[in-house]
Amino acid sequence: MKPITPFKYTASPEAEPAVLREIATAPGMGSSISVRSAKAHLSALLDLVAGGREITITSDGKPKAVLSPVNEGKARKVFTGTWDQLKKLPVQTEGPFAEEIIRADRDGRGW
Secondary structure, three states: OOOOOOOOOOOOOOOOOHHHHOOEEEOOOEEEEEHHHHHHOHHHHHHHHHOOOOEEEEEOOEEEEEEOOOOOOOOOOOOOOHHHHHHHOOOOOOOOOHHHHHHHHHHHHOO
């Protein structure tokens, strides 16, 4: 009896992922995909984004989020000196305090 070898699918480099059929190009928005399709094809979308594409996720035809590649070349600037800067700030002694402003805003909403 001949041994059974598992089938392994390997796509050629020219082959497009199946998720590309779900992506539409909208004027002013670029590549977009619906939330439902994005949920179903998240892994494939992440592969496309990692390859440099930017994709807008829409809900009811309106843009809700943008998937964009991570820019590894640009490191964030580390913020230092927090305590020193806080010590230099003047202490607020008059006027509406933050707590009062927030409380007035919440009370005005009728919650």
